[in-house]
Amino acid sequence: xxxxxxxxxxxxxxxxxxxxxxxxxxxxxxxxxxxxxxxxxxxxxxxxxxxxxxxxxxxxxxxxxxxxxxxxxxxxxxxxxxxxxxxxxxxxxxxxxxxxxxxxxxxxxxxxxxxxxxxxxxxxxxxxxxxxxxxxxxxxxxxxxxxxxxxxxxxxxxxxxxxxxxxxxxxxxxxxxxxxxxxxxxxxxxxxxxxxxxxxxxxxxxxxxxxxxxxxxxxxxxxxxxxxxxxxxxxxxxxxxxxxxxxxxxxxxxxxxxxxxxxxxxxxxxxxxxx
Amino acid sequence: xxxxxxxxxxxxxxxxxxxxxxxxxxxxxxxxxxxxxxxxxxxxxxxxxxxxxxxxxxxxxxxxxxxxxxxxxxxxxxxxxxxxxxxxxxxxxxxxxxxxxxxxxxxxxxxxxxxxxxxxxxxxxxxxxxxxxxxxxxxxxxxxxxxxxxxxxxxxxxxxxxxxxxxxxxxxxxxxxxxxxxxxxxxxxxxxxxxxxxxxxxxxxxxxxxxxxxxxxxxxxxxxxxxxxxxxxxxxxxxxxxxxxx
Numbered sequence: 001x002x003x004x005x006x007x008x009x010x011x012x013x014x015x016x017x018x019x020x021x022x023x024x025x026x027x028x029x030x031x032x033x034x035x036x037x038x039x040x041x042x043x044x045x046x047x048x049x050x051x052x053x054x055x056x057x058x059x060x061x062x063x064x065x066x067x068x069x070x071x072x073x074x075x076x077x078x079x080x081x082x083x084x085x086x087x088x089x090x091x092x093x094x095x096x097x098x099x100x101x102x103x104x105x106x107x108x109x110x111x112x113x114x115x116x117x118x119x120x121x122x123x124x125x126x127x128x129x130x131x132x133x134x135x136x137x138x139x140x141x142x143x144x145x146x147x148x149x150x151x152x153x154x155x156x157x158x159x160x161x162x163x164x165x166x167x168x169x170x171x172x173x174x175x176x177x178x179x180x181x182x183x184x185x186x187x188x189x190x191x192x193x194x195x196x197x198x199x200x201x202x203x204x205x206x207x208x209x210x211x212x213x214x215x216x217x218x219x220x221x222x223x224x225x226x227x228x229x230x231x232x233x234x235x236x237x238x239x240x241x242x243x244x245x246x247x248x249x250x251x252x253x254x255x256x257x258x259x260x261x262x263x264x265x266x267x268x269x270x271x272x273x274x275x
Numbered sequence: 276x277x278x279x280x281x282x283x284x285x286x287x288x289x290x291x292x293x294x295x296x297x298x299x300x301x302x303x304x305x306x307x308x309x310x311x312x313x314x315x316x317x318x319x320x321x322x323x324x325x326x327x328x329x330x331x332x333x334x335x336x337x338x339x340x341x342x343x344x345x346x347x348x349x350x351x352x353x354x355x356x357x358x359x360x361x362x363x364x365x366x367x368x369x370x371x372x373x374x375x376x377x378x379x380x381x382x383x384x385x386x387x388x389x390x391x392x393x394x395x396x397x398x399x400x401x402x403x404x405x406x407x408x409x410x411x412x413x414x415x416x417x418x419x420x421x422x423x424x425x426x427x428x429x430x431x432x433x434x435x436x437x438x439x440x441x442x443x444x445x446x447x448x449x450x451x452x453x454x455x456x457x458x459x460x461x462x463x464x465x466x467x468x469x470x471x472x473x474x475x476x477x478x479x480x481x482x483x484x485x486x487x488x489x490x491x492x493x494x495x496x497x498x499x500x501x502x503x504x505x506x507x508x509x510x511x512x513x514x515x516x517x518x519x520x521x
Contacts, residue, residue, distance in 0.1 A: 173338050174364045177356060178378040178424065188377055192368040270368045270404040 057239040065243040074228075075247060082217065082224040083251065085141075086210045089148035093209065094202060096149065097156025102194070104157065105164025121154040126212050130219055139220040148212045155208065156201045163197030195267050203260065210252055285312040285335075285428055285460055289344035291485075292330060304330045305342070306485035312477070314349055317454065317461045319471035322481030328464040329361075331486070332432050335462070349428045349460045355380070357426035359434040363413035365405040365420075372401035375420045388423055394453055395419050411442040415449065422453050429454075431463035435470065447473060451498060472509045473501060480517050492516060 041059060048058035069075035104111040104118075133147035171189050180189065191198075217226025225248050232240040292305040304327040312318040320328050333339040335346055336358055348356060357378075365374045372392075376384050392398045395415045405413055414434060421429055434450075435443040451474060454461065465471050471478045478492040492513055496505065 170360070170362065170364050171366065173336075174358075174360070176338065177336050177358045178420075179355065179380070180377070181381070184377065188366060188369060192366070195368075270406065 055236065055238050057242070061239045062242045062246065065239045066247060069240075069243065070247075075244070078223060078225050078228050078244070079247060079251060082210075082213055082226065082248065085145055085148070085213045085216070085224065086206070088145045089152065089209050089213060090202070090205055092145065092149040093152035093156055093205060094198075097153040097201070098160045098194075098198070100153070101157040101160025102164040102190075105161040105167075111161065118154050118157055121150070122158070126151045126215065130212075130216050134220045141221075144213075144216045144221055148209055148216055151212050152205055152209055155204065159197050159201040159204075160194065163194045166197075167193055192267075199264050199267070203256075206252065206256070206260070210248070283347065283349050284314055285318075285349050285462060286347040287311070287331070287335065288346060289331070289334060289342055291344065292327070292334065292339075292342040303485040305487070307487045308344075308481075310479045310488050310491070312460055312462055312479075314460055315458045316476045317458075317474060318463070319475040319478045320462060320464045320481060321468060321471045321478050322466065322486060323483050324466055326481050326484050327486035328466075328481060329432055332358075332430055332462075332464050336430060355424050355426045357421035357424045357429050359414075359417045359421050359429075359431045361432045361434070361436060363405070363410070363417040365413055365416055367405050370402050370404055371397060371408070371416045371419075374405070374416060375423050378420045378424055380424075383424075386423070388419070390456075391419050391423055391453070394456070395449055411438055411446065414438070414446060418446075418450060418453065422457070425457065426459055429459050429461040431461065433465055433467075434463070435467075443470075450474070455498075468510070468513065469506070472506060472513065473498070478513075489517060 045059055048056055066075070104114060129150050130147045133143045133150070137143035137146070167190075171193065172185075175185050175189050213224070214226035214229065217224035218230040221227050225244050228244050229241050232238075232244070288309040289305050290307065291303065294302045294304055296302055308327075308331065320331065322328050330339065334342055335348070336356065365371070366377070369377065372388075375388060375391075379386065389398070392401060395418060397412070397415055397419060400408065400412065400416075405416070408416065418434070421431075431450075435446050438446065447470060463471075463474065472494060476494060478494065480489045480492060481487070482489050494501075494509065496509075501509070
């Protein structure tokens with residue numbers, strides 16, 4: 001640092017502008033989101049007021065159910081069970097799907113052979129896989145999680161196959177010359193290059209998996225959010241159905257906000273800095 | 276078996292290397308290519324663009340095994356080879372320092388590399404990501420990675436191409452400085468005759484494709500004597516010996 005004065009000048013000038021526009025860039029979408037949610041809430045209250053019906057409860061009634069079930073511990077229990085299934089199915093689908101996808105992306109002949117299988121599995125309805133899994137493997141936890149994972153695996157395979165095709169051979173050659181070990185290759189060469197594809201697969205994965213988990217629970221489990229919704233469906237208790245749904249959506253959004261986005265920001269930190 | 280302590284040269288003896296073009300037509304890239312680089316010597320592989328210099332290097336690096344012939348790499352030190360590619364080929368998701376250390380064997384990962392970063396002018400940039408470096412600085416980081424491994428042989432594939440002449444010249448001096456501190460057998464591919472005359476102990480002159488060795492030009496003068504006057508004399512005698520090359 002030969003000229004600290006000049007240097008400081010550059011940094012302050014450089015950060016002052018983005019900071020101001022940065023705050024605005026965060027505040028404006030946040031306000032828009034809040035206004036949008038408030039609008040939905042008002043519309044719902046108004047509609048429930050205008051057409052009072054047991055099948056269409058106002059927000060206050062849903063909140064009451066949410067509060068009571070949370071206090072009794074019932075809601076947290078079922079949410080936890082469902083979240084556990086989502087997590088298990090997610091991990092299984094991502095690991096197996098990534099391995100298959102990368103192998104297919106790297107080996108062209110294998111890809112040509114297995115591609116019809118992938119297309120077939122992509123197009124089997126989730127319900128069919130769930131029903132078959134319960135028939136073949138019984139109404140148990142492994143069948144439930146396996147069925148959800150099998151639904152998701154073809155999607156992961158397709159995304160990760162694209163990722164493996166886009167691998168840059170120059171990094172692999174560099175690693176070969178400098179004799180990287182297999183673990184170093186995985187950690188420093190392969191995974192960083194696949195990171196955008198892993199991120200894409202996991203984002204769409206979480207969204208898909210939690211919806212399928214509810215169906216699995218509805219069809220063959222005796223706990224979880226899906227089972228609760230089925231139970232309240234039989235009682236035509238719409239307030240409870242909405243309470244469980246909203247609670248679960250809120251949890252999934254929180255996970256996205258507090259877990260997925262920070263992890264992604266950390267993984268792409270080398271990208272965002274200007275050259 | 277070589278007796279212990281005897282310097283093993285880099286010996287290359289490639290009978291033939293052919294490519295298949297997209298239409299399946301065989302193209303001979305190398306034919307009867309043989310040369311030797313003595314232990315601790317800095318040699319240049321000089322030839323016109325597209326003559327097969329990089330192909331030769333890829334064979335020596337073990338990245339291309341589909342050829343007939345043989346070669347022998349120098350032994351000693353860490354018994355490793357190091358390379359500076361045409362592109363810096365730094366991992367964009369790792370810092371400069373991580374890039375350098377990852378190339379080291381597990382036991383050497385924590386070695387002190389201050390002298391290396393200092394002499395290449397990278398001392399303040401160890402924690403930067405490659406995207407924050409200019410091409411010239413990225414090239415220096417690639418040089419640092421190559422020298423950090425203390426290789427038994429160092430390969431350089433036109434490491435100063437597509438830089439402005441001033442930056443390239445500075446990097447050449449930096450390369451000489453670091454190399455002189457720890458001389459290792461080095462083979463650099465280039466089509467720049469001036470660069471070759473400035474850096475090397477011997478220049479191996481290749482023919483156009485299919486490449487074979489036209490001859491060897493030894494520069495015995497120590498590098499610090501190679502001033503402008505001497506360089507033009509060297510150029511003249513090179514052109515007398517190889518009137519059609521470069």
